[in-house]
Amino acid sequence: MRDKRSLTPDYFEDMFRGTADPWDLETSPYEKVKYADTIAALAGRSYRQGFEIGCAKGVLTRQLALHCNRLLAIDVSETALMAARERCAGSPSISLLKMMFPVEAPSQTQFDLVVLSEVAYYWSDDDLARAAHWLTDHTSAGGDVLLVHWTGETDYPQSGDAAVEKLRCAIQMPMDVLRNERRENYRLDLWRRWP
Secondary structure, three states, rough: OOOOOOOOOOHHHHHHHHHOOHHOOOOHHHHHHHHHHHHHHHHHHHHHHHEEOOOOOOOHHHHHHHOEEEEEEOOOOOOHHHHHHHHHHOOOOEEEEEEOOOOOOOOOOOOOEEEEEOOOOHOOOOHHHHHHHHHHEEEEEEEEEEEEEOOOOOOOOOOOOHHHHHHHHHOOOOEEEEEEEEEEEEEEEEEOOOO
16 A cells, blocks of 8 residues: 655655665666657757756756756755766756755746656645645746656555646646657656646
8 A cells, every 4th residue: 555645855865875876867778768758848949947846866957958048956865966966067057956845845936847757756645736736836827847757556655647647637727738648658748838
């Protein structure tokens, strides 16, 4: 039976301290294909202000930054962020912060791109509702929310499918579903707030 509480920062810190590359973020063919598909979903669009939730070691972050004037990338693990800072050194458009979203979140900024790649299934129902409320208040008109989640079995609080559907149902902003695609092991969803 799944534990429905959100995973704690200690879980992620232990993972990143325990091995140099948990989840094989830098080396697995799955990740490489998923990252390429994530970037392709942006369809060459440029964004003023992007927000990546759960940047881990910054592998996707560097690629997202090519499409953003400014990119704020966050993670709960200081160990992961140290690696991300090293990987993203020399990219002045990227800001990296330790933050436990959605309990902690940027309060003032509007984002025209928010990326949730393999993070929403770590959250409880309450945190998914909190994230939906934040997205409603902080996604700018015409802005995109891009989600990519593993659809295989997990012991996380949510499955990938359940997390995305609960988040979609809880968001109170008018939006179009531009993409809702399934791959062999993951799903990719792109939502755009009405202008």
